Amino acid sequence: DTGVSQDPRHKITKRGQNVTFRCDPISEHNRLYWYRQTLGQGPEFLTYFQNEAQLEKSRLLSDRFSAERPKGSFSTLEIQRTEQGDSAMYLCASSLSGLSTDTQYFGPGTRLTVL
Amino acid sequence: DAKTTQPPSMDCAEGRAANLPCNHSTISGNEYVYWYRQIHSQGPQYIIHGLKNNETNEMASLIITEDRKSSTLILPHATLRDTAVYYCIVRVSRGTSYGKLTFGQGTILTVHP
Numbered sequence: 001d002t003g004v005s006q007d008p009r010h011k012i013t014k015r016g017q018n019v020t021f022r023c024d025p026i027s028e029h030n031r032l033y034w035y036r037q038t039l040g041q042g043p044e045f046l047t048y049f050q051n052e053a054q055l056e057k058s059r060l061l062s063d064r065f066s067a068e069r070p071k072g073s074f075s076t077l078e079i080q081r082t083e084q085g086d087s088a089m090y091l092c093a094s095s096l097s098g099l100s101t102d103t104q105y106f107g108p109g110t111r112l113t114v115l
Numbered sequence: 116d117a118k119t120t121q122p123p124s125m126d127c128a129e130g131r132a133a134n135l136p137c138n139h140s141t142i143s144g145n146e147y148v149y150w151y152r153q154i155h156s157q158g159p160q161y162i163i164h165g166l167k168n169n170e171t172n173e174m175a176s177l178i179i180t181e182d183r184k185s186s187t188l189i190l191p192h193a194t195l196r197d198t199a200v201y202y203c204i205v206r207v208s209r210g211t212s213y214g215k216l217t218f219g220q221g222t223i224l225t226v227h228p
Contacts, residue, residue: 004158033215042202042218043159056215091158093216103149104216106158 002026004107006092012113013082020078021110025094032075033104034067035091036060043091049075050097082114119203124223127197133190135222137203140184147206148179149216150188152199152224159202159218162188193226200224 005024013019025032031050035043046065047057051072061067064082069075079086089109095102120138127133139148147166151159163170163177165186170177176189190197202221 035216042200042221043216045215045217048215058215089156093158103161103164105161106151109156109158111156 004092004094004105006090006107006110008110009108010111010113012115014115015082015084017082018078018080019082019112020076021090021092021112022074022076023092023094023107024074025092026096026105029094029096029105030072031095031097031102031104032069033093033095034075034077035093037089037091037109038087043089046077079112082112084114087112087114119205119219121201121203121219121222123220124225127190127193127224127226129195129226129228130192133193133197133224133226135188135190135201135203135224136185137188138185139203139205142183142205145207148177148183148186149204149206150175150177151202151204151216151218152197153202153221154196154199162201193224195226195228198224198226 007022033048034046037043045058046061047067049069052069064080067077089111091109093104093106095104147164149164150162153159163175165177179186200221200223202218204216
Protein backbone atom coordinates (compact mmCIF):
# COMPACT_ATOMS: atom_id res chain seq x y z
CA ASP A 1 0.00 0.00 0.00
CA THR A 2 1.49 3.36 -1.03
CA GLY A 3 -0.94 5.63 0.79
CA VAL A 4 -0.48 7.68 3.96
CA SER A 5 -0.05 5.47 7.01
CA GLN A 6 -0.52 6.32 10.66
CA ASP A 7 0.49 4.50 13.79
CA PRO A 8 -1.05 3.56 16.12
CA ARG A 9 -4.61 3.37 14.83
CA HIS A 10 -6.01 3.51 18.34
CA LYS A 11 -4.58 4.78 21.61
CA ILE A 12 -6.14 4.74 25.05
CA THR A 13 -4.32 6.65 27.74
CA LYS A 14 -4.91 8.08 31.17
CA ARG A 15 -5.16 11.78 31.79
CA GLY A 16 -1.77 13.33 32.38
CA GLN A 17 0.19 10.84 30.26
CA ASN A 18 2.18 11.78 27.17
CA VAL A 19 1.37 10.23 23.80
CA THR A 20 3.12 10.27 20.44
CA PHE A 21 1.66 9.50 17.03
CA ARG A 22 3.51 8.81 13.82
CA CYS A 23 2.60 9.61 10.23
CA ASP A 24 4.32 8.27 7.12
CA PRO A 25 3.36 10.29 4.04
CA ILE A 26 3.09 9.11 0.48
CA SER A 27 6.60 8.61 -0.86
CA GLU A 28 8.06 11.82 -2.36
CA HIS A 29 5.31 14.03 -0.97
CA ASN A 30 7.08 17.02 0.52
CA ARG A 31 4.13 18.50 2.41
CA LEU A 32 2.61 16.94 5.49
CA TYR A 33 -0.43 18.10 7.46
CA TRP A 34 -1.99 17.28 10.81
CA TYR A 35 -5.70 17.67 11.56
CA ARG A 36 -7.87 16.85 14.54
CA GLN A 37 -11.47 15.66 14.36
CA THR A 38 -13.87 15.44 17.27
CA LEU A 39 -17.11 13.50 17.18
CA GLY A 40 -19.69 14.96 14.82
CA GLN A 41 -17.39 17.68 13.51
CA GLY A 42 -15.29 18.09 10.39
CA PRO A 43 -11.51 17.88 10.65
CA GLU A 44 -9.72 20.97 11.97
CA PHE A 45 -6.29 22.00 10.75
CA LEU A 46 -3.46 21.84 13.30
CA THR A 47 -0.19 22.35 11.45
CA TYR A 48 1.71 21.65 8.27
CA PHE A 49 5.26 21.07 7.11
CA GLN A 50 7.01 21.61 3.85
CA ASN A 51 9.95 19.24 3.97
CA GLU A 52 11.25 19.64 7.54
CA ALA A 53 10.05 23.23 8.01
CA GLN A 54 6.88 23.81 10.00
CA LEU A 55 5.17 26.55 7.99
CA GLU A 56 1.88 27.10 9.77
CA LYS A 57 0.42 26.31 13.17
CA SER A 58 -3.16 26.68 14.25
CA ARG A 59 -4.12 28.35 17.50
CA LEU A 60 -5.59 24.94 18.37
CA LEU A 61 -2.03 23.69 18.77
CA SER A 62 -1.49 24.53 22.42
CA ASP A 63 1.85 24.41 24.22
CA ARG A 64 1.19 20.79 25.11
CA PHE A 65 1.26 19.82 21.44
CA SER A 66 4.42 19.54 19.39
CA ALA A 67 4.95 18.24 15.90
CA GLU A 68 8.19 17.39 14.16
CA ARG A 69 9.34 16.24 10.79
CA PRO A 70 13.09 15.95 11.33
CA LYS A 71 14.23 14.57 8.00
CA GLY A 72 11.39 15.73 5.84
CA SER A 73 9.87 12.27 5.63
CA PHE A 74 7.77 10.89 8.52
CA SER A 75 6.30 13.16 11.18
CA THR A 76 5.42 12.76 14.84
CA LEU A 77 2.77 14.56 16.87
CA GLU A 78 3.27 14.53 20.63
CA ILE A 79 0.71 15.54 23.22
CA GLN A 80 2.05 16.12 26.70
CA ARG A 81 -0.03 15.89 29.88
CA THR A 82 -3.11 14.68 28.00
CA GLU A 83 -6.53 15.97 29.00
CA GLN A 84 -9.94 14.43 28.35
CA GLY A 85 -10.60 17.19 25.82
CA ASP A 86 -7.76 15.82 23.69
CA SER A 87 -9.87 12.77 22.87
CA ALA A 88 -10.30 12.90 19.10
CA MET A 89 -9.23 11.41 15.80
CA TYR A 90 -5.84 12.74 14.70
CA LEU A 91 -5.49 12.76 10.94
CA CYS A 92 -2.41 13.15 8.80
CA ALA A 93 -2.36 14.12 5.13
CA SER A 94 0.36 14.62 2.55
CA SER A 95 0.72 16.38 -0.77
CA LEU A 96 3.27 17.22 -3.42
CA SER A 97 3.92 20.92 -3.92
CA GLY A 98 4.96 22.48 -7.18
CA LEU A 99 1.72 21.66 -8.94
CA SER A 100 -1.00 24.21 -9.63
CA THR A 101 -2.85 22.74 -6.70
CA ASP A 102 -1.37 20.16 -4.39
CA THR A 103 -4.11 17.76 -3.44
CA GLN A 104 -3.97 16.42 0.09
CA TYR A 105 -4.38 12.69 0.66
CA PHE A 106 -5.35 11.53 4.11
CA GLY A 107 -4.32 8.60 6.23
CA PRO A 108 -6.71 6.43 8.26
CA GLY A 109 -6.19 8.45 11.44
CA THR A 110 -5.24 7.69 15.04
CA ARG A 111 -8.14 7.62 17.46
CA LEU A 112 -7.12 8.87 20.91
CA THR A 113 -9.19 8.23 24.00
CA VAL A 114 -8.13 9.94 27.21
CA LEU A 115 -9.64 8.40 30.34
CA ASP B 116 -10.95 31.15 2.80
CA ALA B 117 -14.47 31.50 1.48
CA LYS B 118 -17.17 29.82 3.51
CA THR B 119 -19.31 27.03 2.08
CA THR B 120 -22.91 26.07 2.79
CA GLN B 121 -24.18 22.53 2.28
CA PRO B 122 -27.45 20.81 3.19
CA PRO B 123 -26.99 18.73 6.35
CA SER B 124 -28.36 15.55 4.82
CA MET B 125 -29.60 14.00 1.59
CA ASP B 126 -30.99 10.64 0.51
CA CYS B 127 -30.50 8.84 -2.76
CA ALA B 128 -31.72 5.54 -4.19
CA GLU B 129 -29.09 3.03 -5.19
CA GLY B 130 -28.30 3.22 -8.90
CA ARG B 131 -29.59 6.77 -9.26
CA ALA B 132 -27.48 9.88 -9.59
CA ALA B 133 -26.67 11.74 -6.38
CA ASN B 134 -26.42 15.51 -6.82
CA LEU B 135 -24.84 17.27 -3.86
CA PRO B 136 -25.04 21.09 -3.89
CA CYS B 137 -22.63 23.56 -2.35
CA ASN B 138 -22.93 27.31 -2.05
CA HIS B 139 -19.74 29.39 -1.96
CA SER B 140 -20.98 32.85 -2.82
CA THR B 141 -17.90 34.65 -1.43
CA ILE B 142 -15.38 32.65 -3.44
CA SER B 143 -12.57 34.68 -4.95
CA GLY B 144 -10.70 34.28 -8.18
CA ASN B 145 -7.77 32.28 -6.86
CA GLU B 146 -9.81 29.79 -4.84
CA TYR B 147 -10.46 26.23 -5.90
CA VAL B 148 -13.47 24.09 -5.01
CA TYR B 149 -12.52 20.73 -3.50
CA TRP B 150 -14.72 17.79 -2.58
CA TYR B 151 -13.80 15.11 -0.06
CA ARG B 152 -15.87 12.41 1.54
CA GLN B 153 -15.51 10.55 4.79
CA ILE B 154 -16.89 7.14 5.41
CA HIS B 155 -17.51 6.36 9.06
CA SER B 156 -14.30 6.14 11.12
CA GLN B 157 -12.02 6.50 8.10
CA GLY B 158 -9.84 9.38 6.93
CA PRO B 159 -11.29 11.80 4.36
CA GLN B 160 -11.02 10.65 0.77
CA TYR B 161 -10.27 13.09 -2.04
CA ILE B 162 -12.91 13.07 -4.78
CA ILE B 163 -12.37 15.93 -7.20
CA HIS B 164 -11.52 19.63 -7.47
CA GLY B 165 -11.95 22.47 -9.94
CA LEU B 166 -11.43 26.18 -10.52
CA LYS B 167 -13.84 27.32 -13.22
CA ASN B 168 -14.48 24.51 -15.65
CA ASN B 169 -16.52 21.41 -15.05
CA GLU B 170 -14.41 18.42 -14.14
CA THR B 171 -14.94 14.67 -14.34
CA ASN B 172 -12.95 11.74 -13.07
CA GLU B 173 -13.61 8.08 -12.37
CA MET B 174 -15.44 8.87 -9.15
CA ALA B 175 -17.59 11.91 -9.90
CA SER B 176 -18.33 15.04 -11.88
CA LEU B 177 -18.04 18.58 -10.58
CA ILE B 178 -20.25 21.27 -12.09
CA ILE B 179 -19.31 24.86 -11.19
CA THR B 180 -21.68 27.67 -12.12
CA GLU B 181 -20.41 30.38 -14.42
CA ASP B 182 -20.31 32.96 -11.61
CA ARG B 183 -18.52 30.34 -9.43
CA LYS B 184 -20.86 31.02 -6.53
CA SER B 185 -22.07 27.44 -6.31
CA SER B 186 -21.21 23.97 -7.44
CA THR B 187 -22.70 20.48 -7.61
CA LEU B 188 -20.96 17.17 -7.07
CA ILE B 189 -22.55 14.40 -9.10
CA LEU B 190 -22.13 10.70 -8.34
CA PRO B 191 -23.63 9.24 -11.51
CA HIS B 192 -24.71 5.84 -10.18
CA ALA B 193 -24.75 5.85 -6.41
CA THR B 194 -24.06 2.61 -4.54
CA LEU B 195 -24.48 1.72 -0.88
CA ARG B 196 -20.74 2.25 -0.46
CA ASP B 197 -21.18 5.92 -1.35
CA THR B 198 -22.96 6.51 1.96
CA ALA B 199 -20.67 9.04 3.66
CA VAL B 200 -20.25 12.64 4.77
CA TYR B 201 -19.38 14.82 1.78
CA TYR B 202 -17.39 17.99 2.33
CA CYS B 203 -17.23 20.91 -0.06
CA ILE B 204 -14.15 23.06 0.63
CA VAL B 205 -12.94 26.27 -0.92
CA ARG B 206 -9.19 26.58 -0.82
CA VAL B 207 -6.82 29.35 -1.81
CA SER B 208 -4.28 28.42 -4.42
CA ARG B 209 -1.41 30.43 -2.90
CA GLY B 210 -0.45 32.54 0.08
CA THR B 211 0.04 31.97 3.77
CA SER B 212 -3.18 30.01 4.24
CA TYR B 213 -2.40 27.77 1.32
CA GLY B 214 -1.66 24.70 3.39
CA LYS B 215 -4.85 24.11 5.22
CA LEU B 216 -8.22 22.75 4.29
CA THR B 217 -11.13 24.24 6.22
CA PHE B 218 -13.85 21.64 6.64
CA GLY B 219 -17.45 22.54 7.45
CA GLN B 220 -20.16 20.20 8.65
CA GLY B 221 -20.64 18.58 5.26
CA THR B 222 -23.63 16.71 3.86
CA ILE B 223 -24.51 13.25 5.14
CA LEU B 224 -25.47 11.30 2.03
CA THR B 225 -27.43 8.11 2.67
CA VAL B 226 -27.86 5.75 -0.26
CA HIS B 227 -30.87 3.43 0.12
CA PRO B 228 -31.32 0.01 -1.52
